[in-house]
Amino acid sequence: xxxxxxxxxxxxxxxxxxxxxxxxxxxxxxxxxxxxxxxxxxxxxxxxxxxxxxxxxxxxxxxxxxxxxxxxxxxxxxxxxxxxxxxxxxxxxxxxxxxxxxxxxxxxxxxxxxxxxxxxxxxxxxxxxxxxxxxxxxxxxxxxxxxxxxxxxxxxxxxxxxxxxxxxxxxxxxxxxxxxxxxxxxxxxxx
Amino acid sequence: xxxxxxxxxxxxxxxxxxxxxxxxxxxxxxxxxxxxxxxxxxxxxxxxxxxxxxxxxxxxxxxxxxxxxxxxxxxxxxxxxxxxxxxxxxxxxxxxxxxxxxxxxxxxxxxxxxxxxxxxxxxxxxxxxxxxxxxxxxxxxxxxxxxxxxxxxxxxxxxxxxxxxxxxxxxxxxxxxxxxxxxxxxxxxxx
Numbered sequence: 001x002x003x004x005x006x007x008x009x010x011x012x013x014x015x016x017x018x019x020x021x022x023x024x025x026x027x028x029x030x031x032x033x034x035x036x037x038x039x040x041x042x043x044x045x046x047x048x049x050x051x052x053x054x055x056x057x058x059x060x061x062x063x064x065x066x067x068x069x070x071x072x073x074x075x076x077x078x079x080x081x082x083x084x085x086x087x088x089x090x091x092x093x094x095x096x097x098x099x100x101x102x103x104x105x106x107x108x109x110x111x112x113x114x115x116x117x118x119x120x121x122x123x124x125x126x127x128x129x130x131x132x133x134x135x136x137x138x139x140x141x142x143x144x145x146x147x148x149x150x151x152x153x154x155x156x157x158x159x160x161x162x163x164x165x166x167x168x169x170x171x172x173x174x175x176x177x178x179x180x181x182x183x184x185x186x187x188x189x190x191x
Numbered sequence: 192x193x194x195x196x197x198x199x200x201x202x203x204x205x206x207x208x209x210x211x212x213x214x215x216x217x218x219x220x221x222x223x224x225x226x227x228x229x230x231x232x233x234x235x236x237x238x239x240x241x242x243x244x245x246x247x248x249x250x251x252x253x254x255x256x257x258x259x260x261x262x263x264x265x266x267x268x269x270x271x272x273x274x275x276x277x278x279x280x281x282x283x284x285x286x287x288x289x290x291x292x293x294x295x296x297x298x299x300x301x302x303x304x305x306x307x308x309x310x311x312x313x314x315x316x317x318x319x320x321x322x323x324x325x326x327x328x329x330x331x332x333x334x335x336x337x338x339x340x341x342x343x344x345x346x347x348x349x350x351x352x353x354x355x356x357x358x359x360x361x362x363x364x365x366x367x368x369x370x371x372x373x374x375x376x377x378x379x380x381x382x
Contacts, residue, residue, distance in 0.1 A: 014216070015371065018209035018242075022344075025205070025240045049216045051209075054243065123380050140373030153213075154348070155373035180206065182331030182346035189314050 002167055004036045005065040007107075008045045008053055011075030015153045016101045017053065020069055023160040026176045029190050031168055037061060041085060048073055059088045067097045067163055070104035072122065077103075080110040097163055099148040101156055108149065109134050118142055119149040193358055195227045196256040198298075199236045199244055202266030206344045207292045208244065211260055214351040217367045220381050222359055228252060232276060239264055250279045256287060258354055263293030263313065271301040288354055290339040292347055299340065300325050309333055310340040 004024050008017050017038065024036045037056035044054045062068045068091060070076075079085050089111055091098055100108050102122040108114050109132035118135040120142045129136055140155035141148060143162065150159035157177060165173035178188035195215050199208050208229065215227045228247035235245045253259045259282060261267075270276050280302055282289055291299050293313040299305050300323035309326040311333045320327055331346035332339060334353065341350035348368060356364035369379035 013213070014209050015213040018205050018213075021240070021242070022204070022206040022209075049212070051212070052245065120374055123374070123378065124382070138375050140375055150373075152373035152376065152378040153371040154345075155376075157345070158373065180344040182341075182343035182349065183311055183314070184329050184331055185343065185346075187314065187343040191315070 001033045001035055002031075002067070003061075003065045004034070004067045004163075005057070005062045005069065006036070006038045007059065007062065007068065007070045007104075008038050008040045008055060009071070009073070009075040009079055010042075010045050011048045012045060012071045012073035013102070013153070014047045014049055014051055016072040016104075016156065017047070019153070019156045020071070020101070020160050023157070023176060023180065024069075024163075026179055026190060027164060027168065027172060030172045030175055034168075041088075045075075048075075059085075063090045065096060066167065068099070069163075070098075070100040070107045072100070072102035072104045074103075076106050077128075080106050086110055093146045097146045097148070097166060099150070099159055099163060101153070101159065102151050103128075105129055105134075105149045105151075106132075108147070113147060114149075117144040117147065120151040121149065122151050192224045192226055193222075193258070194252075194256045195225070195258045195354075196248070196253045196260065197227070197229045198250065198253065198259065198261045198295075199229050199231045199246065200262070200264070200266040200270055201233075201236050202239045203236060203262045203264035204293070204344070205238045205240055205242055207263040207295075207347065208238070210344070210347045211262070211292070211351050214348070214355075214367060214371065215260075217370055217381060218355060218359065218363060221363045221366055225359075232279075236266075239266075250276075254281045257358065258288045258290070260354075261289075261291040261295030261298045263291070263295045265294075267294040267297050268319075271297050277301055284337045288337045288339070288357060290341070290350055290354060292344070292350065293342050294319075296320055296325075296340045296342075297323075299338070304338060305340075308335040308338065311342040312340065313342050
């Protein structure tokens with residue numbers, strides 16, 4: 001069973017949790033041995049627009065996951081200054097795929113996962129990310145081994161596509177990504 | 192105050208509520224006289240993947256809204272066969288903008304809003320929509336006056352862009368749509 005965790009927190013950007021959540025769940029239409037959970041430090045987190053999302057598990061679930069995805073949003077700023085929060089993660093980029101959207105890259109940096117590699121992030125976050133010594137690239141998706149950062153909400157499609165291809169291969173990736181394209185622009189039904 | 196209602200229901204497709212929700216809420220960074228509510232027939236609805244979303248109001252709020260957006264999902268099939276549900280809507284396409292994603296077009300058809308005009312929908316829904324006498328087009332977005340249908344999840348970007356342009360003009364539309372583009376592919380910060 002492949003285990004995917006999406007890390008949410010208070011003041012997350014709605015689309016940066018729910019678009020990856022929807023895309024990752026579509027995989028189950030092709031591969032049943034695939035579990036997706038939204039995890040966090042509370043029983044529910046509230047998005048920046050006020051949408052509550054119940055979590056399916058704790059942050060510690062990330063430590064045994066195959067894929068750990070950090071969402072984005074204003075809430076990342078308090079996480080990176082909270083040592084008790086950060087020390088709950090025991091991630092291993094040799095064994096796990098670890099990725100982020102936009103300001104989620106700050107959490108990767110605070111966890112020491114971006115040492116010596118470049119990353120991408122939302123333009124307003126570039127200076128904060130550089131303050132960790134990270135070289136920031138002006139690209140939608142930056143990949144180094146098992147670590148990937150994406151930026152600009154719709155770049156989630158590229159990022160999740162990359163994760164699916166790396167874990168399950170090209171065919172399932174193409175099926176999932178085609179299933180959300182506009183009619184007449186590549187849409188293929190998956191169900 | 193412009194009032195936007197997003198109609199949710201049990202077994203909605205996650206991205207078809209939350210992507211429009213996120214895009215519509217970004218408008219408030221430019222125009223404060225803009226209210227967005229998720230409405231439904233229950234205090235909360237559960238998505239097809241099990242995500243609960245509390246509603247902000249009842250279906251009747253649609254009848255005084257400037258924009259009524261019908262989401263998509265497997266749940267639309269029971270709605271169109273429920274006369275008590277349908278009769279709660281008193282919509283007027285002369286005064287209101289009325290739009291749908293994917294199978295949400297079935298609800299528009301069941302409400303008699305697609306008489307004599309064409310529409311688009313998800314490929315698996317074409318026959319059902321045609322059974323209402325609607326001509327189905329193979330396009331991401333079909334617009335007739337104040338009525339618009341879009342299909343293929345990411346076509347929500349085109350649809351919501353069209354709604355914002357029609358209600359608030361080109362500049363705010365371009366700001367909102369640019370704010371979700373991938374880095375290096377048109378992203379412009381709105382906050």
